[in-house]
Amino acid sequence: MEWKFESGQPIYTQIIDQMSMRIASGAYQPGDKLPSVRDLAMDAGVNPNTMQRALGELERRGLVFTERTSGRFVTKEESVLRELHRELAAGYIEDLFHKLHQIGMSDEEIVRAIDEWRQEA
Amino acid sequence: MEWKFESGQPIYTQIIDQMSMRIASGAYQPGDKLPSVRDLAMDAGVNPNTMQRALGELERRGLVFTERTSGRFVTKEESVLRELHRELAAGYIEDLFHKLHQIGMSDEEIVRAIDEWRQEA
Amino acid sequence: MEWKFESGQPIYTQIIDQMSMRIASGAYQPGDKLPSVRDLAMDAGVNPNTMQRALGELERRGLVFTERTSGRFVTKEESVLRELHRELAAGYIEDLFHKLHQIGMSDEEIVRAIDEWRQEA
Amino acid sequence: MEWKFESGQPIYTQIIDQMSMRIASGAYQPGDKLPSVRDLAMDAGVNPNTMQRALGELERRGLVFTERTSGRFVTKEESVLRELHRELAAGYIEDLFHKLHQIGMSDEEIVRAIDEWRQEA
DNA sequence: GTGGTCTAGACCACC
DNA sequence: GTGGTCTAGACCACA
Numbered sequence: 001m002e003w004k005f006e007s008g009q010p011i012y013t014q015i016i017d018q019m020s021m022r023i024a025s026g027a028y029q030p031g032d033k034l035p036s037v038r039d040l041a042m043d044a045g046v047n048p049n050t051m052q053r054a055l056g057e058l059e060r061r062g063l064v065f066t067e068r069t070s071g072r073f074v075t076k077e078e079s080v081l082r083e084l085h086r087e088l089a090a091g092y093i094e095d096l097f098h099k100l101h102q103i104g105m106s107d108e109e110i111v112r113a114i115d116e117w118r119q120e121a
Numbered sequence: 122m123e124w125k126f127e128s129g130q131p132i133y134t135q136i137i138d139q140m141s142m143r144i145a146s147g148a149y150q151p152g153d154k155l156p157s158v159r160d161l162a163m164d165a166g167v168n169p170n171t172m173q174r175a176l177g178e179l180e181r182r183g184l185v186f187t188e189r190t191s192g193r194f195v196t197k198e199e200s201v202l203r204e205l206h207r208e209l210a211a212g213y214i215e216d217l218f219h220k221l222h223q224i225g226m227s228d229e230e231i232v233r234a235i236d237e238w239r240q241e242a
Numbered sequence: 243m244e245w246k247f248e249s250g251q252p253i254y255t256q257i258i259d260q261m262s263m264r265i266a267s268g269a270y271q272p273g274d275k276l277p278s279v280r281d282l283a284m285d286a287g288v289n290p291n292t293m294q295r296a297l298g299e300l301e302r303r304g305l306v307f308t309e310r311t312s313g314r315f316v317t318k319e320e321s322v323l324r325e326l327h328r329e330l331a332a333g334y335i336e337d338l339f340h341k342l343h344q345i346g347m348s349d350e351e352i353v354r355a356i357d358e359w360r361q362e363a
Numbered sequence: 364m365e366w367k368f369e370s371g372q373p374i375y376t377q378i379i380d381q382m383s384m385r386i387a388s389g390a391y392q393p394g395d396k397l398p399s400v401r402d403l404a405m406d407a408g409v410n411p412n413t414m415q416r417a418l419g420e421l422e423r424r425g426l427v428f429t430e431r432t433s434g435r436f437v438t439k440e441e442s443v444l445r446e447l448h449r450e451l452a453a454g455y456i457e458d459l460f461h462k463l464h465q466i467g468m469s470d471e472e473i474v475r476a477i478d479e480w481r482q483e484a
Numbered sequence: 485g486t487g488g489t490c491t492a493g494a495c496c497a498c499c
Numbered sequence: 500g501t502g503g504t505c506t507a508g509a510c511c512a513c514a
Contacts, residue, residue: 007126007127026224036502046490047492048491068499068503069498070499104206111235111239114214327466330462338458346387347452359457399485401486
């Protein structure tokens with residue numbers, strides 16, 4: 001499991017995104033215990049406070065929950081996980097359309113390009 | 122115009138991608154003269170050699186051409202630009218499918234998600 | 243049993259309030275022997291003199307009484323306990339109305355809010 | 364305007380509560396510019412980070428909004444302010460019932476005590 | 485000047 | 500050991 005950060009965006013939001021991805025992809029399964037804040041922070045090479053902030057936000061979103069003295073766990077709520085999938089997909093799709101709009105493609109051209117790509121692949 | 126680099130991938134390939142994007146988006150128009158290697162390198166905060174290498178590759182791909190005495194220019198060949206668009210679009214589309222496959226979506230689900238997203242937006 | 247003090251108010255009055263609450267709530271039952279001044283003071287983390295002063299006031303109010311040789315005891319006088327309840331209740335109710343007046347609610351609105359709260363809960 | 368903190372509860376939550384109270388009471392009017400994070404922090408005698416955290420939460424709740432370089436302002440959304448009043452009132456009322464339950468009063472006795480208190484006052 | 489982010493390091497309560 | 504909170508101090512982008 002690797003961390004990859006790019007400049008120009010807060011690290012804690014990038015952690016949120018990458019942790020969300022890991023949960024959505026099943027790298028962390030529902031009910032799994034996450035590594036401790038300190039371990040995650042060391043692994044990502046960031047300050048524990050920064051990791052804590054990201055995890056706090058993930059908790060606020062319902063993706064993880066905390067048991068005071070034993071650790072953090074991935075939620076088992078299916079509805080939350082379904083919504084996570086929906087939001088991630090919407091985000092990535094929006095990114096795609098945004099980038100392709102930038103190079104002058106219309107929605108119709110994009111849809112056509114997707115169809116063509118699928119036939120090739 | 123800003124440069125954004127992420128760790129974990131060679132800088133010069135990232136420069137190639139971003140320069141390609143600028144040409145495809147029209148930020149650099151066909152026939153435009155590019156800034157000097159030294160200026161581009163300073164602007165991007167990279168070593169001139171790195172920028173040189175990236176520009177060499179862009180030239181190999183036909184996106185830019187050099188006139189010995191006066192500098193580098195964006196190609197005016199429409200076929201090259203069309204192909205650039207096609208390749209960029211294919212790359213982004215592939216990225217999208219890759220990410221969504223990672224979170225367990227099938228091709229059909231992805232296509233459906235795109236349709237839903239377009240209706241919402 | 244925990245002690246909680248806030249700045250901005252004399253400690254000994256806060257002790258009086260919290261001891262009153264314990265008696266009213268039955269944490270200390272009528273006739274119960276109280277811990278020694280020294281133990282109470284240590285437990286609360288205050289100077290024995292401060293605790294002594296608070297206990298003196300509780301005695302003046304009739305909530306506790308002293309038997310020279312054996313210690314301090316919670317009163318068994320029902321009338322005193324009834325009055326204690328009445329005063330505590332009045333104090334808390336006054337607090338509530340004070341706070342809600344501060345945010346601009348009239349007596350009628352407060353009563354209505356209480357009714358609504360009880361229906362929800 | 365004074366700050367009062369009690370031990371046993373995180374400072375940042377107490378700041379949230381007290382700032383909410385100030386907004387609800389009109390001490391800060393809708394649209395008012397708040398003092399800067401640093402000024403508020405100095406005034407409250409806490410670290411700027413702690414104040415920042417509290418203000419961030421107030422923003423998440425919609426009570427204040429930020430204009431990047433000019434400061435933070437109290438929301439003008441009436442619905443948010445109405446909801447704030449409702450929540451504050453509910454919280455205080457719940458506190459009252461909780462405390463009075465602790466000293467053995469039933470809901471009916473509490474309501475009766477409130478009526479009696481209002482007649483006396 | 486403003487808000488926003490990040491690090492380093494400390495202390496706490498809980499079990 | 501766990502998460503949670505707090506401080507001190509730094510740097511950034513923006514205008």
